[in-house]
Amino acid sequence: xxxxxxxxxxxxxxxxxxxxxxxxxxxxxxxxxxxxxxxxxxxxxxxxxxxxxxxxxxxxxxxxxxxxxxxxxxxxxxxxxxxxxxxxxxxxxxxxxxxxxxxxxxxxxxxxxxxxxxxxxxxxxxxxxxxxxxxxxxxxxxxxxxxxxxxxxxxxxxxxxxxxxxxxxxxxxxxxxxxxxxxxxxxxxxxxxxxxxxxxxxxxxxxxxxxxxxxxxxxxxxxxxxxxxxxxxxxxxxxxxxxxxxxxxxxxxxxxxxxxxxxxxxxxxxxxxx
Amino acid sequence: xxxxxxxxxxxxxxxxxxxxxxxxxxxxxxxxxxxxxxxxxxxxxxxxxxxxxxxxxxxxxxxxxxxxxxxxxxxxxxxxxxxxxxxxxxxxxxxxxxxxxxxxxxxxxxxxxxxxxxxxxxxxxxxxxxxxxxxxxxxxxxxxxxxxxxxxxxxxxxxxxxxxxxxxxxxxxxxxxxxxxxxxxxxxxxxxxxxxxxxxxxxxxxxxxxxxxxxxxxxxxxxxxxxxxxxxxxxxxxxxxxxxxxxxxxxxxxxxxxxxxxxxxxxxxxxxxxxxxxxxxxxxxxxxxxxxxxxxxxxxxxxxxxxxxxxxxxxxxxxxxxxxxxxxxxxxxxxxxxxxxxxxxxxxxxxxxxxxxxxxxxxxxxxxxxxxxxxxxxxxxxxxxxxxxxxxxxxxxxxxxxxxxxxxxxxxxx
Numbered sequence: 001x002x003x004x005x006x007x008x009x010x011x012x013x014x015x016x017x018x019x020x021x022x023x024x025x026x027x028x029x030x031x032x033x034x035x036x037x038x039x040x041x042x043x044x045x046x047x048x049x050x051x052x053x054x055x056x057x058x059x060x061x062x063x064x065x066x067x068x069x070x071x072x073x074x075x076x077x078x079x080x081x082x083x084x085x086x087x088x089x090x091x092x093x094x095x096x097x098x099x100x101x102x103x104x105x106x107x108x109x110x111x112x113x114x115x116x117x118x119x120x121x122x123x124x125x126x127x128x129x130x131x132x133x134x135x136x137x138x139x140x141x142x143x144x145x146x147x148x149x150x151x152x153x154x155x156x157x158x159x160x161x162x163x164x165x166x167x168x169x170x171x172x173x174x175x176x177x178x179x180x181x182x183x184x185x186x187x188x189x190x191x192x193x194x195x196x197x198x199x200x201x202x203x204x205x206x207x208x209x210x211x212x213x214x215x216x217x218x219x220x221x222x223x224x225x226x227x228x229x230x231x232x233x234x235x236x237x238x239x240x241x242x243x244x245x246x247x248x249x250x251x252x253x254x255x256x257x258x259x260x261x262x263x264x265x266x267x268x269x270x271x272x273x274x
Numbered sequence: 275x276x277x278x279x280x281x282x283x284x285x286x287x288x289x290x291x292x293x294x295x296x297x298x299x300x301x302x303x304x305x306x307x308x309x310x311x312x313x314x315x316x317x318x319x320x321x322x323x324x325x326x327x328x329x330x331x332x333x334x335x336x337x338x339x340x341x342x343x344x345x346x347x348x349x350x351x352x353x354x355x356x357x358x359x360x361x362x363x364x365x366x367x368x369x370x371x372x373x374x375x376x377x378x379x380x381x382x383x384x385x386x387x388x389x390x391x392x393x394x395x396x397x398x399x400x401x402x403x404x405x406x407x408x409x410x411x412x413x414x415x416x417x418x419x420x421x422x423x424x425x426x427x428x429x430x431x432x433x434x435x436x437x438x439x440x441x442x443x444x445x446x447x448x449x450x451x452x453x454x455x456x457x458x459x460x461x462x463x464x465x466x467x468x469x470x471x472x473x474x475x476x477x478x479x480x481x482x483x484x485x486x487x488x489x490x491x492x493x494x495x496x497x498x499x500x501x502x503x504x505x506x507x508x509x510x511x512x513x514x515x516x517x518x519x520x521x522x523x524x525x526x527x528x529x530x531x532x533x534x535x536x537x538x539x540x541x542x543x544x545x546x547x548x549x550x551x552x553x554x555x556x557x558x559x560x561x562x563x564x565x566x567x568x569x570x571x572x573x574x575x576x577x578x579x580x581x582x583x584x585x586x587x588x589x590x591x592x593x594x595x596x597x598x599x600x601x602x603x604x605x606x607x608x609x610x611x612x613x614x615x616x617x618x619x620x621x622x623x624x625x626x627x628x629x630x631x632x633x634x635x636x637x638x639x640x641x642x643x644x645x646x647x648x649x650x651x652x653x654x655x656x657x658x659x660x661x662x663x664x665x666x667x668x669x670x671x672x673x674x675x676x677x678x679x680x681x682x683x684x685x686x687x688x
Contacts, residue, residue: 001366001367001446002366002367002368002397003364003365003366003367004354004364004365004366004369005362005363005364005365006351006354006357006358006362006363006364007361007362008284008285008357008358008359008360008361008362009359009360011357023397024394024395026394027391027394027395030387030390030391030394034380034382034383034387038382106380108376108381109380110355111355111374112355112373112374112376112377112378112379113355113371113377113378113379113392113395114353114354114355114395115395268356268357269357271350271355271356272288272356
């Protein structure tokens with residue numbers, strides 16, 4: 001018979017945390033499925049939103065930035081260039097936002113039943129993956145439409161996608177915990193994400209960043225590394241810059257671990273404070 | 275025997291104040307502390323204060339106490355919905371909990387999905403859950419609503435499904451709060467029956483309720499909590515008795531005889547006397563009791579109509595002595611004096627009663643002194659029959675004791 005022991009005081013990240021999360025993997029999956037269903041159930045266009053959002057944003061950027069300014073687009077059609085950027089960004093921003101609201105949205109659940117609380121932000125980050133894949137499908141279709149065919153480098157696609165998910169989970173996890181204590185997160189996050197859109201090479205190429213800073217910038221900003229890799233792979237048919245991409249994945253995993261530890265430290269207060 | 279639930283020096287403190295803070299407030303607070311303008315003076319509420327007890331496997335255990343004593347917090351700590359500030363909690367086996375209406379349910383999920391989810395959280399396999407599914411649906415009696423989100427359920431349906439989930443998915447430890455009191459009588463009966471079944475199967479039950487009869491008849495052991503501390507621990511019946519006595523005592527204490535006035539007349543004191551005329555604080559059951567109303571009339575009053583009633587907490591007196599009925603009003607009263615009302619051979623069960631009184635004008639029967647509660651009094655003695663809820667039932671039900679006996683005809687085996 002399982003014995004559960006709880007000692008008072010703040011919680012902390014331990015080996016048991018991972019074992020428990022594994023034990024609750026089916027619950028995590030149930031939440032992911034649920035969020036996907038709930039998100040589109042009451043929307044008329046339904047799952048179409050996953051496509052409309054990045055496409056419209058890419059159109060707007062392509063139109064204004066490239067027609068009326070002189071930002072370089074790496075020698076590919078402007079729409080293709082921005083669409084590749086928006087595909088990753090749309091996922092990252094909406095998954096981060098969904099994850100960071102997850103504890104507050106599900107407060108009724110926090111007060112009524114036990115499960116490891118990180119299941120909620122993690123499911124928020126994972127629920128967006130379906131959208132990401134759909135948007136990626138659109139990108140591929142547009143790529144074909146411009147007469148660019150698939151390349152061997154496409155086998156590397158999972159890496160930037162993984163990077164995006166890890167990064168969204170890292171930010172979403174930490175922000176969701178802070179959001180329980182300070183609802184300021186709710187108001188600050190859209191603004192910060194908007195800044196993030198301009199701080200990341202979504203509507204401009206990574207090459208705009210001065211070369212002495214480029215590598216460290218692309219590693220520390222996971223969205224930059226992911227976006228640049230996506231473009232290289234799909235649009236140009238090249239291999240991504242592996243050292244930068246892998247370093248950024250490592251950095252994001254480190255961030256995720258830190259935010260997980262931070263989350264576990266605050267977790268015990270959630271049901272009392274939410 | 276191993277223990278199913280162990281609390282070791284468990285304390286739980288809540289910081290008072292608003293539920294969540296704005297960053298601004300914390301920054302201002304921190305700055306204030308740094309500059310020395312203002313001390314951190316947040317109010318700390320101790321929901322549990324150094325609580326230790328252990329519940330052996332298979333025991334039926336009750337937590338009693340007034341509102342705010344920490345009972346629900348204890349259940350929440352045992353089910354890991356909230357965490358202790360200090361101390362150690364150990365729980366052996368799967369925990370099913372019904373703490374509030376909707377415990378364990380996701381409002382957006384359908385009834386069916388909730389059954390699945392709860393099973394998964396408890397660590398049951400899909401097959402185990404499925405095999406219990408019909409039983410749960412039948413108990414919850416939600417038939418057609420199974421495919422609707424739980425948020426569209428009525429609170430009664432949520433309650434039934436919540437209890438069915440907690441009590442039918444093989445819990446080793448079942449935690450039940452007074453939430454079931456929200457259900458109708460039939461549902462409450464089925465809940466108590468189900469809890470009894472689980473106890474008989476050797477599961478552990480932790481029950482929180484204000485229904486003393488249910489506790490007395492269902493539980494072996496009780497712990498009384500008050501302001502987060504344990505004040506009694508023992509056989510459920512004894513703890514129920516202690517608790518009810520304590521409630522009575524606090525009633526009597528907080529509301530001793532008071533002086534009431536109106537229309538130039540004051541009832542300054544109400545005293546009790548036995549048959550020899552000596553003053554008493556408790557009435558003896560089955561003996562005469564005299565209620566003495568001490569009055570002060572600032573000017574003479576003609577034909578004041580005195581009334582005295584006995585009440586056991588329900589609406590209206592269950593016994594009344596009224597000069598409006600018996601016509602024995604004095605011709606006149608003035609200055610200081612008293613009026614005695616003697617009840618012969620008080621046929622009341624031992625517990626606390628309310629003594630009500632009022633005085634009317636002889637002409638037109640308008641109130642001189644409003645009809646109101648004058649004091650509490652206790653009928654001494656102990657009732658302790660052999661019935662399953664002897665203590666709680668006799669302390670909370672019909673007050674008048676009539677001698678009775680049971681007889682049996684055909685078709686009764688005895």
